[in-house]
Amino acid sequence: MGIAGQEGPRVAGGEGTRFVLGDGRRVIDAMSTPAPLGHRHPRVVEAVSRALHRSPTLDEGWSTPEREAAAEALLGTALAGEDWVGAVRFGLTGSEVNDLALSLCQCVTGRRPLVTRERAYHGMVGLAREMTVQPQWHGGLSSRSGNGVRPVPPAAEVRTLPFPRSDFGQGVRMSREEARRALAGSEPRLQGAAAVIVDYTQGGCYATPAYQDELALLAAEAEVLWIADEVITGLGKGGRWFGFQRGESRPDLITLGKPMGGGAVPAAAVVVSKRVLEMIGDSSWQNYSALRSTDMGAAATRAVIEVIDEEGLVERSDRLHDVIEAAMRSLAAAHPSVERIDGRGLHWWIELHGGDWRTWQGDSAEKPIASVVAERALEAGVMIATSGERTAVLFTLAMVISDEDLERVFQALDHGLQAADEHLAVHSEARV
Ligand SMILES: Cc1ncc(COP(=O)(O)O)c(C=O)c1O
Numbered sequence: 001m002g003i004a005g006q007e008g009p010r011v012a013g014g015e016g017t018r019f020v021l022g023d024g025r026r027v028i029d030a031m032s033t034p035a036p037l038g039h040r041h042p043r044v045v046e047a048v049s050r051a052l053h054r055s056p057t058l059d060e061g062w063s064t065p066e067r068e069a070a071a072e073a074l075l076g077t078a079l080a081g082e083d084w085v086g087a088v089r090f091g092l093t094g095s096e097v098n099d100l101a102l103s104l105c106q107c108v109t110g111r112r113p114l115v116t117r118e119r120a121y122h123g124m125v126g127l128a129r130e131m132t133v134q135p136q137w138h139g140g141l142s143s144r145s146g147n148g149v150r151p152v153p154p155a156a157e158v159r160t161l162p163f164p165r166s167d168f169g170q171g172v173r174m175s176r177e178e179a180r181r182a183l184a185g186s187e188p189r190l191q192g193a194a195a196v197i198v199d200y201t202q203g204g205c206y207a208t209p210a211y212q213d214e215l216a217l218l219a220a221e222a223e224v225l226w227i228a229d230e231v232i233t234g235l236g237k238g239g240r241w242f243g244f245q246r247g248e249s250r251p252d253l254i255t256l257g258k259p260m261g262g263g264a265v266p267a268a269a270v271v272v273s274k275r276v277l278e279m280i281g282d283s284s285w286q287n288y289s290a291l292r293s294t295d296m297g298a299a300a301t302r303a304v305i306e307v308i309d310e311e312g313l314v315e316r317s318d319r320l321h322d323v324i325e326a327a328m329r330s331l332a333a334a335h336p337s338v339e340r341i342d343g344r345g346l347h348w349w350i351e352l353h354g355g356d357w358r359t360w361q362g363d364s365a366e367k368p369i370a371s372v373v374a375e376r377a378l379e380a381g382v383m384i385a386t387s388g389e390r391t392a393v394l395f396t397l398a399m400v401i402s403d404e405d406l407e408r409v410f411q412a413l414d415h416g417l418q419a420a421d422e423h424l425a426v427h428s429e430a431r432v
Helices: 041-055 063-078 094-109 125-132 176-182 209-221 276-282 295-310 313-334 369-379 403-431
Strands: 011-016 018-023 026-029 087-089 113-116 158-161 195-199 225-230 253-256 267-274 337-345 347-352 391-398
Touching: 018 113, 026 313, 026 403, 041 295, 063 087, 063 267, 063 295, 087 094, 087 276, 094 113, 094 195, 094 225, 094 253, 094 267, 094 276, 176 209, 195 209, 209 225, 267 276, 313 337, 313 347, 313 403, 347 369, 347 403, 369 391, 369 403, 391 403
Parallel strands: 113 158, 113 195, 195 225, 225 253
Antiparallel strands: 011 018, 018 026, 087 267, 253 267, 337 347, 347 391
């Protein structure tokens, strides 16, 4: 019996920054967003095991010492100095907490429309799936024999904002004037909306503080709540504890997920501002799930935040940005197949020539060139991701990656991109 929808190599285990493949090979994990300290970090394993041995099975409506300690680590360490923060509620996945945050915004504003930016991915549950506007992630069925797609019909009114395009992490230098131009004409899309949700990696769209600040201004004018989706960037991969901290503006809600579980268990959270707490008032939030908040998740969150803090890994991620940016500039210069590279800190996106993401729905019988590049990189000992894209690959590194492994990742990318160069050459000849 198979597992529906599974493909790719069999992974038998994970140790530190390595995957152990079914054939015994140990390859560098350059694709796991939920493993900021690698796999089975001793501090995380110890914390989760202790919780497993001591904790009650208790639904999310109750407080426990583990949950209190995780809230303290998140609010007191990761979000230290962010005085506007009001409270946290724990969950399991990024999709789930995005649905929670979006529905809360609809509830407190009494409005239905929701806004995101082009090419966004916010998850696969409820309103999060509605806000995932990357065409290939429609939550429906895509035929691999080229017989088209059967997407799930939309249930919500979703509006999209333009994409702030940048290269090599230069979005951080975008001026306010450029941001205004990028968002020109967006006011009507915000009018009457409940929330705008924006993340800091998806679709190859990284930190652009000026865009964030300009959008925050437009959202405030239209009385739209702003959710910072930090499911990938929360806890430091982008060189700040949170992506929004590069800008001057502050969100109304933050959603967090993947790294919170320390590469061991599911854990996620919605953080709400004091202002949103006031909007909730003395009401009870009638949204509940029996297994949503676990002590094992809370223990992992506390441990992962402590290690990141003690070892200065946020600052390290920021420093490594420059090393990676230099390597990416060299790769782009060496490989004609590269159309654009962007990234921030330890998360990077390489866009290849040869396809338009707007028309890609994952319904082709032909193997996408991105998958071929990923296979070649694996030959060179590094697992990178495609996120189901046809012409984009991405890589993300554990915050504890060694300098030698970083070098091996660059070499594997170089090896993988040769396949894209060959593909481009064949297709260009065919067009001549
Ligand atoms: C920005 C962003 N938000 C939300 C999600 C959904 O998180 P999860 O896969 O844990 O449901 C993802 C997943 O990749 C993401 O990249």
